[in-house]
Amino acid sequence: MNTLGPSPHPFEVSATADPGYHNSLPLLHEIAHALRLLRLKGTTTTLDLSAIPFGPGDERLLLECLGRGEVSAKLEALGDSHIWESAYPGVWVIEHRNSCGERIAFQVEITRLPSILETRLEDIEEGLLALQRALANLQTDKSV
């Protein structure tokens, strides 16, 4: 039976974590701070992970700690992008890859919905015109 409640959180970082992982723990604290800001003021935060000096194992630890939530999406534009909500609602991981499958950007966005998933107004306008044209064609076909 489904019950409403907090989603299970996967990580417990020990204070004696491998000393090689220097930058994932401060980053997790920064994410927690940003999540608090989102909760209190609605402020969204984007962290560019490619600007963080990760050592070997840092990224793996970060992603393991964040885990995966119930939403994931794939964007197919100039190569695939994978977007998923972490086990902590409001914390999203966004990985952009190019058409050769190589990573070109890697971000954590603390927001209600990542901006890249929102439909642009221009696209809505163009979509509406396209749908109207399709409907007109259907009606023309029917009348013939």
Next chain:
Amino acid sequence: MADLTTGTLGDTLRRNGVSRRGFLKFCTATASMMALPPSMVPVLAAALDNAQRPSVIWLSFQECTGCTESLTRSHTPTLESLIFDHISLDYHHTLQVASGHAAEAAREAAMQASAGKYLLVVDGSIPLGNPGFSTIAGVSNLQILEETAAGAAAVIAMGSCAAFGGLPKADPNPTGAVAVRDIVTDKPVINVSGCPPIPVVITGVLAHYLTFGTLPELDQYSRPKAFYGTSIHDRCYRRPFYDKGLFANTFDDEGAKKGWCLYKLGCKGPMTYNACATVKWNEGTSWPVESGHGCLGCSQPDFWDAGGFYNALSIPVGDISRTASYAVAAGVALGAAAAGINRKTKTEANRQHSTVTVDDLEKTS
């Protein structure tokens, strides 16, 4: 030759079927590449959408073609190809199809068509010792640089040879090699140093010019601060080991296996400013320090003559880790303590450094 006036970057992208989400993704990756904060993405999107197509002339002098190799090995072909599809690369020895008189005619045509507006990229140093050391179509490097720079909006010195003289300028500098900035003094010159520069740093600088039509903020060596603003040491993931006084003493000791700081093995990270620690190399796979080798300091002036690659920046007196722990106990920052020790011994270390000649090598072989 490409048409110099075919619309904006936004037009180019739309012609290539790039959607608005795709464009936003492109801007996100470009902002990341230019080391701009993610909050700048909307500003970047607006600027890139309206960016005009610039003409670029690329001159190669005393160089090894490593800079061009680095650029063409960029690991983000979508991004690079979009940028390079958009700029009009009107002259580049290695990449252009034309050769001989046709190649030189292309350069002259681009210089006339975009006088005062084109971007001049130079890789390689310029020999002043004898014009015959390096010529193109029988014309000296110095003469070509002077006449091409005269009509440029700005000059980008690509790689450590163009930026600082590089390897050709290494002692005893047999060709009298100098940097671009020694010749071009009346135009903005931006140095993109490195041997070679990191590919995304090259494209990041071009993207900045493309986006904003201006050169980025520069440091004391005329390098873009976005990429050269912090030292390798300060951004190194091994830095915490330095702070704790944990060093590898050989390349195969326990410290090396545990990934401790490579300072004692000659790492030049503390005096080197570049983006290797975050941008990394080979599709972001790794970088020298992560691979277990110290930084050579290739983006700094005269790095080739800065002492041996495997000599510590200075030779610590006694055991630095023990000395450092005393300093911490005394409430003194480790970095300051190490720097003090370094200064004390640097003069002596320099005095003891002797040049290795071919004769010396023959004696020992």
